[in-house]
């Protein structure tokens with residue numbers, strides 16, 4: 596049943612680490628209504644019962660298109676995997692449903708293609724590599740600092756079940772820094788890796804290092820260097836709740852604009 600004034604949400608990847616947290620958030624938020632939950636490994640069970648929230652009347656399905664058709668959703672919130680997110684977004688676009696995407700590892704060409712489709716359809720969409728406000732601030736501060744301290748090493752640390760490396764946040768951080776700092780070569784021009792990968796991944800001269808350990812959630816340090824000094828900017832997500840205010844805000848704000856927004860910072864004053 597439609598609840599007046601609420602944004603109707605289908606969560607995709609609803610049984611994953613993030614998806615479960617998102618379902619809890621949507622169920623609790625007075626401005627949102629959970630109308631569908633899609634995951635490939637669970638079917639026909641009440642989402643609320645599986646998550647210990649009590650009956651919701653919303654059942655897991657493994658069929659996104661069917662769920663969108665039945666539920667008359669306004670928005671999908673996708674936290675799946677880099678290899679399936681593209682199909683999910685095209686399905687949501689086909690049904691005229693706004694995508695809010697946290698899944699990482701999406702190439703720039705896809706973002707551009709989705710923007711064109713969203714513009715044509717006159718609806719909004721959001722892709723945000725990180726929904727935690729502290730991480731957004733870390734990225735913004737790092738970009739600002741790189742104007743003055745242009746040598747940059749990004750170290751991202753995540754749980755060891757993460758599929759993509761480097762993290763979406765590290766890539767977005769590097770993209771934001773590139774817009775601010777002058778192009779430059781870091782380190783000694785003749786430096787040589789004695790073990791492949793020792794200097795990390797290269798992003799326009801910046802280095803990105805990925806650490807994977809079982810105790811981590813999501814953490815990142817940006818170390819900026821200038822003559823005789825370094826500045827370290829660090830953010831820690833110590834639980835997945837850190838992402839939820841950003842996700843809930845995005846699911847509401849996406850109803851208000853047209854085209855694709857890339858990065859939560861663009862929805863925050």
Ligand SMILES: NC(=O)C1=CN([C@@H]2O[C@H](COP(=O)(O)OP(=O)(O)OC[C@H]3O[C@@H](n4cnc5c(N)ncnc54)[C@H](OP(=O)(O)O)[C@@H]3O)[C@@H](O)[C@H]2O)C=CC1
Pocket residue numbers: 607608609610611612613614633634635636674675676677679696697698699700723724725726727763838
């Ligand atoms: N933007 C942000 O702020 C954040 C982004 N992330 C990103 O979100 C993504 C998900 O992370 P996380 O929750 O830890 O990962 P999980 O592996 O825990 O969750 C992904 C879920 O998607 C399911 N899934 C796989 N294929 C499909 C499909 N075709 N249709 C529907 N569901 C499917 C998986 O099922 P199965 O287990 O059976 O494979 C799993 O339940 C990652 O890309 C991660 O980097 C994570 C945290 C914050």
Ligand SMILES: O=C(O)C1=N[C@H](C(=O)O)C[C@H](O)C1
Pocket residue numbers: 699724725753754757758761762763764765812813814
């Ligand atoms: O996989 C994760 O956990 C996370 N993924 C995102 C990323 O790749 O940046 C966001 C956050 O770091 C958690």
